[in-house]
Amino acid sequence: MATIRIEHHEALLHMLIEVTDDGSVKLLHFASGPYEEEMLDDTSYANRRLVDVQITGEDHVIHHGLKHVGTVPGTRLKYQSHQFIEAADSRSRRLEIRQSDAATGLAVISHFQFYKGLSLARTWTELRNEGEQPLPVEYVSSFAYNGAAKEGSLPWDQKMRLHLPRNSWCGEVQWQQHSLPEWGLSRVFDHSVNRLSVHSLGTWSSYEHLPVGVLENTESGSCLFWQIEHNGSWQWELSDAEVNELYVRLSGPNEDEGHWSRTLQPGESFESVPAAAGAVQGGFTEAARELTRYLRQVRRKNEDNRTLPVVYNDFMHSLWGNPTTARVQPLVDAAAAAGCEIYCIDAGWYEGELGEWLPSVSRFEGGLAAMAGYIRSKGLIPGLWLELESVHRDSPLSSKPDDWFFCKRGRRVVDAGRYQLDFRNPEVVRHADDTVDRLIAELGIGYFKFDYNQNAGTGTDIAAESLGDGLLGHNRAYLAWADRLFRRHPELIVESCASGGMRMDYATLERFSLQCVSDQMDYRLMGMIAAASPSVIPPEQAGIWSYPLTSSDDEAVIFNMVNVMLFRVIMGGPLAELDEAGSALVREGITCYKSLRQELAEAAAFWPLGIPQLHSSRACLGLQLDGRLVLAVWRMDQDEELIEIPLGKRAKGIGQGKSTGQRESAVRCLYPARAEDAVAAWDAERAVLCVRLPQAYSARVIEIG
Template sequence: MLQVHASGYNQNDHHARKHTGSEPGSSLRYQTHRETETAMGRKLEIDLQGDELHARWHLQHFRGLATARIWCEIINHSNEPVGLEYVSSLSLYAIGSLPWEKSGRLHLAHNNWYGEAQWKKNSLPELGLEKVNHFSLDRISIENTGTWSSIGYLPCAAFEDTIAGTTLLWQIEHNGSWQWEIGDYRDQLYLQVSGPTENESHWWKKLAPGESFTSVPVAITLVTGGLDAALREITRYRRRILRPSADNIELPVIFNDYMNCLSGDPTTEKLFPLIDAAAEAGCEYFCIDCGWYSDGEWWDGVGEWQPSAARFPGGIREPLEYIAAKGMKSGLWLELEVMGTACQLANTLPDACFFVRHGKRVIDHQRYQLDFRHPLVQAHADQVITRLVEDYGISYIKMDYNINAGSGTELAADSPGDGLLQHNRAWLAWLKKTLDRYPHLVIENCGSGGLRMDYALLQQHSIQSISDQTDYRLMACIAAASASAVTPEQAAIWSYPLREGDREEVVMNMINSLLLRVHQSGHLAELSKERFALVREGIALYKTYRQKIPHLEPFWPLEMPSFTSPWLAFGLRNEQEAWLAVWRMESEQEAITLPVPFVETMTCIYPQAEQRRCQPVLQPQNVSVSLPDKMTARLFHLTFAD
């Protein structure tokens, strides 16, 4: 049921790198259990007893869903400290049909800067796990260490059993270090999922007598069907656990001046024409991105968050008030968890306010990492938010995070990983408190794009920046996959028409975002009338159906996209209708057949001028779409036969 490694205990099995055969975990025995009905659904608790440790295993089912959340508590009931090295949140045995080396397919969501949510499917032997004996010493281990929770991989994966026709998907709901592994034991496959560990992420916890430790939660779902079906189910669950927010319901259009636009160099003079153009295009928020707090180069000087007099001679309230006068709500960019090495405030704060390892402050990319366990750090953060919201009147914060502070901090902690876990939880508590203080405030989650896409943070944030990708053609692939990482209504995708672009470039830029959250940017004031009209048309169209997006389910007629896919297709649907985006990338073929059955009508709705020229062919089990030119995209509305 769970695995617990502790210092000084023997391991029962020849486990090599595996987290199996643990002690005292293997010696825990059933004591009692309870079933209760909670607001979310049925809850099961099982108490396990050992000589030194007591464990309480939690399974929270969610009413009407095929998904549960699992975690455990470990309590030291001995008279001596116990050193925890590993605690599983989820441990499952026999997860696939035999022979597993033929039946199993592992779906991994590779996630990197400029390349988010790229799913790959492999058999276990293709990933190096072979059937060699009664059991092997090998495993497939995926882990993340540090303050970016989704660098390398999303904290989410799936195992498809092709014989049983089922898919098991798990999601680690933690904003720091985590690890999971699949291996073989006595001919069967097992899955174990954990937060931080000693071997992988320098986590060790000294559990004092009477003290308890709670593991990070893991959501798990089992569905009939493949990855597509599992992602639809986890989308339902993600929506169930979201903090209530008008932003997730109304889906306002946001203009942000950064991407392929001002790129961190805002001034009052530059902003005014952009504000005019954004308002005319139909945007409802205008966010001034990075650079507003420094006269010049600002990277290593961030931390005090005072507006630049050089950039805003009339004060920063001048552009903020102009935004309001144009009928939009205003926003500002922050990176509140760091201070630059050249920030004067950083020199006045004690080391206890920062991550420290080996007696030195941790520095990454000319930034110090603030430790949100410290009251001075929280007071500083509170003061900044109060000034921006109450004095400047902003309604939106882009909360960015552009460093990885590594394994953690040794100060006031049993290990660097222990310090990191405490900080992770302190940041979440501060975020919840801030959103309670200002319930109207929208705080966007960003980590150099999508490097912190986890549902510890995303239960609180209503919107997630998916990617910093600057090429709209590559962004198409990321956009088409983004609803696998977050709910469609949280997935902010840039639309940034280029100064030197053409008509089809504007269309693809808009379609990239029109089924998700529109993150508009680009030099709109410098576009031709025809190209600007396409932006305005796309935003106006979006407003006609956006209220339905939080109730629609994602689907991928061509399976998950990749950067080498010749065609891309992503849609949102219910039983009656669907909105489907189709992109022709570098395909030599002018037409594509999509396995979408029982379509009664299919109409090109963007761009409107293409409605007559883009006539899909409908068959009982599929539809065919023709796009004569490469690097073009169209958005369709579909209705289904009863």
């Protein structure tokens, strides 16, 4: 057959796929610049395959250690056909490339979904057994690219830097960046047998790492970036397939890293988990910004992400899961007076242990319905905390049959005293539906905080060939349940939480309108986590706690409010017990937030002092809004009260908003308004702002425009 070239160009993304005369399909180019013809030897050409698939019992074609390259029948696949499919709304189009393996009858369809104006693609792989024998699959890539370092002339170990976001409970979104040798990957021979492999295992999809990566080419000034969109186990790896080149592989669970395998019977099919991969000209900030633009386009459309109502939740530094009428009513009054619009009763409102979700008969005078009515009488939407996927082993619901729960080797999986419900079971789905629908119908609940405080581990072997496949089936069934929930209740607002950010993936956040970023209980560290969060989640979906305490001085209250000013406000703390000065600062902060929130859904984030770490001495998060910049600036424990902030090219165009037209630029302290000395100097020519923060652990919000 004649050589075929399949090309796509959108925004700055240039993709070139070549079909050779023997039918091999090669991804030659996936980058921010146009393709420059290469002189590829046989090894380099072979390594450019479009997809990797490993079947049990098949050989690997290279000595590769545990790398997911050189797979078989991945290396035997031959081109069958391709087509571009245009979306009805013309906002996206999909490329499908079909290959097959004559030896096994396996058909492989690679999907690339492109979006108008975006420099990335959503990618996934479909397997179909069109042969006559069962095919046990151990690995399939969602995205595979050999050529990640080919732009420029320097060796990859000298020019490539990997940005990797580590995650932990109360220590979320902690980016680290190093050269590849500093990460432990060096050029040693024709190719190494080691790799940089990052994965998550279990029902917490981000408990150690977020499923995101940015690979920066410092010579060409460009980035390759990716995100795996799955609420369970996933894996990606970066390594060298030959002396001068790097590859990237993205996947969901597999046998080595996710205890997953799946035998496809003749006529059966399987789809890998989706991923997003893209390329931009620029560095880390430009990659994060492009992901944000993509996330805003693909998520479920809902009014909540436009209006951004202010939430009060009575758990953090307040009731700690011990609500009663006497405790809740003063907080409802204080939340309403402060300008909150939703009141969420957190843990403790139910009878007994987790599982049945029946309202307590002793905590609330007149019952929980009366408490919800009181919340509504103050102009607030009533909300409840739910940990719907968990059943405490002492709950009456634990008497249900084993197929309601995750099990391994005939025993139930238990973690933190909880059993894991299996959403593949229709009875479990009916229980979840009935619970949520009942609370909405009987109590008028308009907001749920769906929490999830356990990791059920490798999976379940009930009705599953492998633990990982049982887990994957549950993960997908849970997402399907959420989709049906929002079809029944399109106005319902749901906050996703898993001990803070332990399930902060975009399979989840594509559906739920906001994410609890962290359970961090120290407001100072919360500020650093908040400042980094727009790198992985749009500001209008990032739920950040603010919890001024009765012991807080004015600067502590201000710091708390600055933490939430550019995100989704989740107020906590003893609002009803604050002194007048503290209450006034909270009210002013919420009023200020409401003047900004209508623009957050289009804001672009940047970090003029670099993305902060948990123990940074200072931090600055900037948002580019309509013709102006808004900066949140934090001083931690450093001695200097002056912080110099270089804004560079981002200061260009200030005062020329889309809706305001040309106007004179001004610099002022937006919050607190009384801090007139916060702007120590503004050098418009150099685009350098100097902010004065009066003491350790103080913060301000500055507006330029």
